Amino acid sequence: MSYTSKDLQELAVFYQNQLLQNTVPFWFPRSIDQEHGGYLFMRDADGSLIDDDKAVWIQGRAAWLLSTLYNTIEPKQEWLDAAKSGIDFLNQHCFDTDGQMFFHVTREGKPIRKRRYYFSETFAVIANAAYAKASGDETAAAKARYLFGKCIEYATQPGLLPPKFTDTRPAKGIGVPMIMMNTAQQLRETIGDPRCDEWIAKWIEEIKNDFVKDDIQCVMEQVAPNGAIIDHIDGRTLNPGHAIEGAWFILHEAKYRNNDPELIKLGCKMLDYMWERGWDEQYGGILYFRDVYGKPVQEYWQDMKFWWPQNETIIATLLAYTLTGDEKYARWHKMIHNYAYSKFHDPDHGEWFGYLHRDGTVAQTAKGNLFKGPFHLPRQEWYCAQLLSRLDD
Secondary structure, three states: OOOOHHHHHHHHHHHHHHHHHHHHHHHOOOOEOOOOOOEOOEEOOOOOEEEOOEEHHHHHHHHHHHHHHHHHOOOOHHHHHHHHHHHHHHHHHOEOOOOOEOOEEOOOOOEEEOOOOOHHHHHHHHHHHHHHHHHOOHHHHHHHHHHHHHHHHHHHOOOOOOOOOOOOOOOEEOHHHHHHHHHHHHHHHHOOOOOHHHHHHHHHHHHHHHHEEOOOOEEOOEEOOOOOOOOOHHHHEEOHHHHHHHHHHHHHHHHHOOOOHHHHHHHHHHHHHHHHHHEOOOOOOEOOOEEOOOOOOOOOOOOOEEHHHHHHHHHHHHHHHHHHOOHHHHHHHHHHHHHHHHHOEOOOOOOEOOEEOOOOOEEEOOOOOOOOOOOHHHHHHHHHHHHHHOOOO
16 A cells, blocks of 8 residues: 555644643643642543652653644743743752752642653753754753753763663664664754764664664664674563664655755664564564564563554654655554554543553553653654644745
8 A cells, every 4th residue: 555645634634632731731731730840740531630740851852742742743931931840840859969859749840759860851952952953042952962962972871871781792773873863863953963963873883783684684772892693581571662763763864955865764774674564463463572583572561552662663654655655664664553543542521541561451541651751652743743734845
């Protein structure tokens, strides 16, 4: 199958309407914490609050989303004001005295947990950068560029952050080059930074050389420092949705570079490998974990369907189709789109459930927690709507 121009126009309208009339209204304005700033995102299916703690990742992600809506869809003052609430909370409450960010804080901003890596910082980079573009706030712009520099230091200088494991079996994950690449892309496309292009190229090369395994048609989640497969349970565990997210980051870069053919080839190859590993032929949807050699996986949730791998696969398949015209990607996009919107979307209260059993039944009703909030779904709907609306440009 393929998509006609009319099909793509209808998809653009669908994604825009879902974003602005369903997904965003589920979260805003009710999630804005008028008393302490920031956002209250731990919500049940009907939007009722189940916990008033705050995940730092999602404070940054939401401020990015609101600023991005302001920058790209409509300059609504309510979006800008809501974004500022998140930016102020992040910058006033979410940094420890050593400059590192927390992961989990109370409603008032008192620290609960701090992790050994710097993903809170990457989301603060994109939030401050998008807000700086929206508001013209030079302090936010400076904060974004400073934190980007700190993230580069954390990524390249071992020992700056406490290790989680001993050095008995050294490993590195695809998450670092992936999140750093996308952080640089967001920074470049909002306020700009002269470091972005060089580092994006380096992170793509690392993914290509160390994580993409053409001989077994796979994208590894973690490898030894030299790129070798670690033949133990953790080293063999694949996360297909995560690798597919990395694929669309690379396809996005290909589009930015005037449809660079080598990057299109790399991104499509990653998507191809991990669709075959991750798509559930029996029930549909992307499975959470797989073993590279087909052995049992450690995590008991390995065959569940989480919301975000579906979001990333919707983006990746649509982007691959628009870049290549290959009907296979149109077919895959229709498969994942139809599965996800029929199984995850809540027609009664809006937004998506986060966690399904393998057969597509709802595992639990929460729509917001320490990891789920207004990011993967609204980003998918925003990105796809923007992509399709600009096809004729």
